[in-house]
Amino acid sequence: MNKLRHLIDPEDFTTKELDELIKLAKEMYHHPEKYNEACKGKILGTLFYEPSTRTRLSFESAMLRLGGSILGFSDAATSSVSKGESIADTIRVISSYADIAVMRHPKEGAPKLASKYAHIPIINGGDGGHQHPTQTLTDLLTIHMYKGAFENQTIAFCGDLKFGRTVHSLIRTLARYNIKQFILISPEELSLPDSLKRSLIKDGVTLKEVSTLEEVMNEIDILYMTRIQKERFFNEADYNRLKGSYILDLAKIKTAKKDMIIMHPLPRVNEIAYELDQDPRAVYFEQAKLGIYIRMALITKLLEVDLTC
Amino acid sequence: MLEVTSIKKGIVLDHITVGNGLKIFNKLMLDQVDYPVVLLMNVPSKAMGRKDIIKIENNIDIDLAFLGLIDDSITVNIIKEGKLGQKKKVEIPKNVKGLFSCHNPRCITNFDDYVKPEFELVSSDTLSYQCEYCEEITEYKI
Numbered sequence: 001m002n003k004l005r006h007l008i009d010p011e012d013f014t015t016k017e018l019d020e021l022i023k024l025a026k027e028m029y030h031h032p033e034k035y036n037e038a039c040k041g042k043i044l045g046t047l048f049y050e051p052s053t054r055t056r057l058s059f060e061s062a063m064l065r066l067g068g069s070i071l072g073f074s075d076a077a078t079s080s081v082s083k084g085e086s087i088a089d090t091i092r093v094i095s096s097y098a099d100i101a102v103m104r105h106p107k108e109g110a111p112k113l114a115s116k117y118a119h120i121p122i123i124n125g126g127d128g129g130h131q132h133p134t135q136t137l138t139d140l141l142t143i144h145m146y147k148g149a150f151e152n153q154t155i156a157f158c159g160d161l162k163f164g165r166t167v168h169s170l171i172r173t174l175a176r177y178n179i180k181q182f183i184l185i186s187p188e189e190l191s192l193p194d195s196l197k198r199s200l201i202k203d204g205v206t207l208k209e210v211s212t213l214e215e216v217m218n219e220i221d222i223l224y225m226t227r228i229q230k231e232r233f234f235n236e237a238d239y240n241r242l243k244g245s246y247i248l249d250l251a252k253i254k255t256a257k258k259d260m261i262i263m264h265p266l267p268r269v270n271e272i273a274y275e276l277d278q279d280p281r282a283v284y285f286e287q288a289k290l291g292i293y294i295r296m297a298l299i300t301k302l303l304e305v306d307l308t309c
Numbered sequence: 310m311l312e313v314t315s316i317k318k319g320i321v322l323d324h325i326t327v328g329n330g331l332k333i334f335n336k337l338m339l340d341q342v343d344y345p346v347v348l349l350m351n352v353p354s355k356a357m358g359r360k361d362i363i364k365i366e367n368n369i370d371i372d373l374a375f376l377g378l379i380d381d382s383i384t385v386n387i388i389k390e391g392k393l394g395q396k397k398k399v400e401i402p403k404n405v406k407g408l409f410s411c412h413n414p415r416c417i418t419n420f421d422d423y424v425k426p427e428f429e430l431v432s433s434d435t436l437s438y439q440c441e442y443c444e445e446i447t448e449y450k451i
Binding site: 087105106112130 | 440
């Protein structure tokens with residue numbers, strides 16, 4: 001019997017496996033009808049200990065498009081967790097109700113803990129400020145869809161680079177693909193954590209840090225915007241001072257390349273002006289859509305579904 | 310010089326860095342045991358100049374990883390029938406389970422009590438350990 005596989009951290013998969021997933025997701029995107037019974041009879045457990053409409057619905061959509069079913073909870077208050085049940089007990093019970101489970105939890109390391117007690121594959125659907133690997137997979141698929149490869153691209157990250165787990169995870173993963181330069185655009189207070197910078201530099205990555213979008217706009221192939229999250233601040237004054245920084249609008253992308261793409265993990269607050277939504281370079285809604293297909297590919301991989309029949 | 314007799318059976322923690330003897334004594338809760346224990350402080354030492362020593366007249370289980378965390382200069386001597394039976398040098402443990410907690414207030418190990426935090430050593434100079442669950446770094450301090 002094969003060892004049970006989980007996705008807790010993007011590093012759980014080799015770059016070869018990530019490439020295979022991207023390839024499969026593209027195939028599912030172009031020919032979804034071929035896979036609409038791939039997970040017939042299988043159940044996805046959705047264990048959402050904190051609200052996350054987007055991630056949960058994306059997973060549910062993915063499983064339903066594969067012909068499978070879903071069960072779960074979307075708020076810890078409506079589950080037995082509110083009675084004090086431990087993660088270990090919950091996951092052992094869910095292991096007999098579902099064939100695979102996705103877990104979102106506010107505490108960092110909770111999905112890892114769940115994976116130690118589970119008898120089914122566990123997918124980390126986001127754990128506090130730590131990891132959100134399926135967002136990373138979505139981002140990889142989006143870049144690959146529009147650019148065909150990861151190499152030789154200038155990728156810039158803008159906004160909250162200090163607390164933004166999607167940025168940390170994507171940068172780490174792209175660095176495994178030998179991307180040697182990233183442009184980091186953020187206010188000083190929200191710059192990439194020093195520990196991550198040190199580890200990237202140790203791996204031979206060059207980081208170009210600037211404080212305005214305009215000064216690097218013409219160099220960028222992929223611009224990854226992030227939200228400045230209110231809940232990451234200790235006081236409201238700091239949030240109000242910085243929330244308006246780094247708003248992307250038509251004027252700011254005047255000097256941008258014609259084939260640059262603008263990505264965002266969503267939801268946005270005000271960091272991308274609505275006037276940009278019609279620009280062909282704005283791909284963030286398509287990015288959200290692609291998230292369904294990479295999750296479909298992931299579910300079939302972890303369930304070891306035979307797709308050859 | 311102050312003289313303390315040898316023990317017949319038990320454990321001698323030798324080469325303790327001066328100042329750490331009392332900390333280890335307290336951590337092992339040796340003030341609460343009912344067998345003879347001795348804490349010697351500032352004892353002259355050829356190798357170290359001064360050192361602390363703890364003698365325990367009983368065979369107790371001591372976690373070498375725990376001692377290594379506090380002071381990796383310690384030698385553990387097991388005494389049997391008044392003679393040195395075994396000598397062990399402690400080392401800074403590469404992996405630690407349950408000996409200290411993760412400094413990340415958002416780490417799951419600080420919430421679910423049945424989970425023992427697990428760490429991997431990332432720097433022996435600063436005694437920095439990476440949490441297996443949240444991956445944050447905790448610097449161990451006695």
